[in-house]
Amino acid sequence: MSVTGVLANRRSALAAILEHPTIRALRRNPSAVAGGLVVATITVLAIVGPVLTPYDPNAQHLGNRLQGPSLAHPFGTDQLGRDVATRLLYGARITLGLAVLVTAVRLTIGVVVGLIAGYCGGWVDEALMRLVDVLLAFPGIVLALVVAGILGPSLTNLALALAVVGWTRYARVVRSSVLEMRERPFVQASRLTGAPRRRVLRRHVLPNVAGPVVVLATLDLGGVILAAAGLSFLGLGAQPPAPEWGTMLSTGRHHLREASWLVNAPGLAIVVAVLGTNLLGDGLRDALDPNDRTERSGREVSRRD
Amino acid sequence: MTGRHTRRAVLGGIGVGVATFAGCLGDSDPSGDGESVTVARPQSSQDGEWDVYGGVIPYFTGVFEPLVGTNHEMEPEPLLATDWMREDEYTWRFDLREDVTFHNEAALTADTVVDSFQAIIDDRSATGWINVEPDGVSAIDDTTVEFETIEPFPSLPGTISHNYFGVVHPDTEADDDVAIGTGPFQLEERNGDDVTLAPYEDHWDTVPSVERLSFEVVSDATTRVTALEGDDVQVAIDPPRNTVSGLDSSAETATASQRTPRTCFGGVNIYKEPTDDATLRQALAYAIDQEQLVETILEGVGDPARGPISPEIPWSSHDDLPAFGPDHDRARDLVADSSYDGETLTILIDGSEPDDRNVAERLQYQFEEIGVDSEIRSVESAAFYETFTDGDAHVSIVTLGSNSAAADYLIRAMFHSEGSDNEQRYESEGTGVMNLGAEVDALIEEGYFAESLEDKREAYGEVQRRVVEEAVALPLYYVEYVLAHREAVSLPDLHPINPMTDYAHLEYEG
Amino acid sequence: MSYLLRRLASSTVVLFGVTVLTFGLVHLTPGDPARTVLAERQGRQPSEADVREFRAEQGLNDPVPIQYGNWLGDVLRGDLGRSYYGDGDVLELLLAYLPNTIELAGASILIAVAIAIPAGVVSAVYRGTWIDYVSQGTSLIGVSMPNFWLGYLLIIGGALRLGVFPVYGAGTLAHLVLPAITLGTGMAAVLTRLVRSSLLETLEEPYVDAARARGLAERGVVTAHALRTALLPVVTMIGLQLGYVLGGAVVVEVVFQRPGLGTLLVDAVFARDFPVIQGVTLLVGATFVLVNLLTDLAYHRLDPRVSLGGGRA
8 A cells, every 4th residue: 555545544534533423522622622732732741851851850950959940940940959840841751651550440440340240230249339338438548548658658559559449430330331231122132132241241331331431531530640649749659759740749848938939830730730631521521421411510520539 | 748746746736726826816925025935846756755754744854864964075974873883794883962852852862763763664665775674773772773784784874874764753643744853944834745844943953044944846847937036936946957047147046056976877788789899889988979968958957977976976986087089980980890780779768858868869869970870769767767677778878876975886786787777687697787797796895895985986986997998888967956046045055965955054035 | 217227237338348448458568567666666676575575465466357356346345446656545546636637627618618609609600601611710720739739839828928827737726727728629619510510400490490480580590499409419519528528638737737637647657557547547437438328318308309218229
């Protein structure tokens, strides 16, 4: 196939994606567009960050310590004379990577548990849902704090703690979708015709569950970023000198009086990232499920849980 | 992390209310009338300050006095005991001062001293520390107390010259806030962690000139300074380092600082590859710029260290020790000569100490400049010591020092194979962490049993020389503390041990 | 009645699970708690004899199920054990810290409600206008704001610059202002969105249209009819927010160095003070289960649309 052919193919594939009803709905939704732009920008910055900055995130210049924002250092320098803006850029990788990873693990556990509970029913369902209730009885950050604290401070343990305590909402959503599906005539019909469970799952249940789960995951990203930053702030996150945003804010507070940018710059970065994912999540939900007004409550928006 | 809050501190903050320093909404403290002085102190990271005397009062308040004091040269001096002598290898006798009375007017007798010691040894499992079993303390007559040690223990007088071993009258009742000691101050009131003291008029030596002395916990350093500037408190312990010059230049306030017997150093694990190679360790030593650490990260509060033992300790050999660097060319040559082969070293820190974190990041950077990779491992304070003695790290940022006139245990703990830092791995694996081996062990024992300071200095000096030359300890800085105060306050000469500040000699003209 | 019983039974099961989880958590620990605790307590490496004594004293040598049984028995008798450090009785510690956290939670909820109801109502009534956009935008930012940063912004502005409020500690009303604003505004952001959507929904209900048709002024419709119905889920939501308030309180208490359950927990985690960790998590978990149960029961009482017999899926 010729190069132009490939390109044309690509282009038409792209056009097809863009014209997909969901995507069209998204494109008309201002909050989705804004959120998407923010998230895309941060992602791009995280990837090409090293090209954008002349500094090494760990290069120390003690002669330049605690310099206020300037042209050379838009967000100033920290207590070891490192460029804060550069550290934020590199930190974006940690923040985004961690958020995506944790959300993916949560989603996987939640979907599997939800499917099992919904499909098996009976005591399995009962047991799994009580487990969910038990986990939900704790504010997520409290449980994650204890788990991460007991395992010891590190990014891996932080991710583990956040993933282990945060999958319950997915399980609930998936389970109720499965229960709903099971009652639908076409599912019952295919079960009656003896289609194997797995096929019923793949054909009918999963596609219907995908929408709400994707929305939930997008909204969850912001929550994970906040929770991770919160736990890092408490001292349970990245090991120094990793430029994790919550950790940067936490170290910066020792210089609150004379160098408030050390607290404000990472704070701002966190807000922008969370805002972006929340906007995108809101937009996605509206686009995927325009009728679902009841769910459009604040509860669905990721919070510091 | 914030410093650990002591439980009591928090209990105290409840209902009572820490005085509202920055506030115009809260009621301001009525002190500053020329008669009473309030000292703002940080919450201690050592619960230990409250652990003695049944928790009735922190040990630095001058309410209780030990038999032996520690003078400014960190040597034992008479306090409640006027004299002491070693009867034989295992036996020490202390003559009590005769004109001493407790705050309830009872006279100090040998029996009360015995009771008091037995309670502390029992309570605090102090036998391992002072080598005396509870029943090893006895009264010979009304004014003579005898200590029977479980092994020959030449530094007993220095070891008990610690605030922990203040003599407590048996009527002391922590639950009712009754503290009966012999000190120049007596307890007037206690609210959680905040205590108010009044002079004890019948003290055998000094009657404080201030009418009241209060200690209040103000955990945030900046708030302590704000309180001092507003005259809500008259003394503030450890202001933020970057406020020191401003406080000095103000007409209302001043600061005083004092080097302590504490040293911050990198303890190197000499039994773990690749830091088992002395050449590599020396390279690390050449990479470090102590002066720069002190001038930048510590903002001038502290002294560049050359050895693991602060010059405040009488047998420190700081003056005779070689200074290594910084000399990065030399360091790089040494790395090339060493067996180092690109391994990643681990630098262990206690995550609750922001200074240690900055110091570690600086070390990591300087190691990188000489071509040595390292990663920082920050653990919770509770796990730090265990991780360190487990030998998990290559370099651990440790701050150690003495709180009494007997610093012998310090050098033993760090460098003797059976010292507490090395014991665990020495016993299980035959290795250790910072113990150079039999020769150094023997030198430490020699110093430990030395009768004169000269002999001690010689033996311990040799130990210090070896651990520095072999780069077992990478000296970083000697710790300093700062007291900020109102100009109207004249502080006593500062004691190297901050909790031993002699507040009885503080004067105030408000 | 059967619903009530079933609900009680399931709450009991969950509560049991909460105790298992609480107890099990600390057994995840790598390393020997006895050694860690003793090292911290004595400031030096503990001797083997001390470790053995401590293990025996704390019952750490028993098999884990036995330890759990003993622990649960003690808990049911109101004995939560003693802190590994000092001589604190855990229950006493909890009771001493609790008032400060309740105070903070209460003040934050008040602030949240005071902001959220007017903002949500205005936003719904002026739906699609700039007022709505500003209100929605603000609450979205509020939702996305890490409360520790908001806390420091308030410290910089309200305490360091203006010198109006004390920064750290607890005890007076002035100490409560900044932490309560920090925690309350975050919650207000969530609630504003809820009030708005809930009200929008009710405004489209037939009976509200009927009220409009009878010629009632829009303001009357909103206040007299819609708002009352719309606030029902909001009230439930506030109950459910309790858990989130407690979670947020952890961080806010640390920022303002405020003694409370949050700082107690964080300190205990870093000190590996297991009895205290267990005490706080148990208290938080049990409170949440109970509040949940009560909210549910109240909801069933109040809302005739929920059938008592059927329960919900």
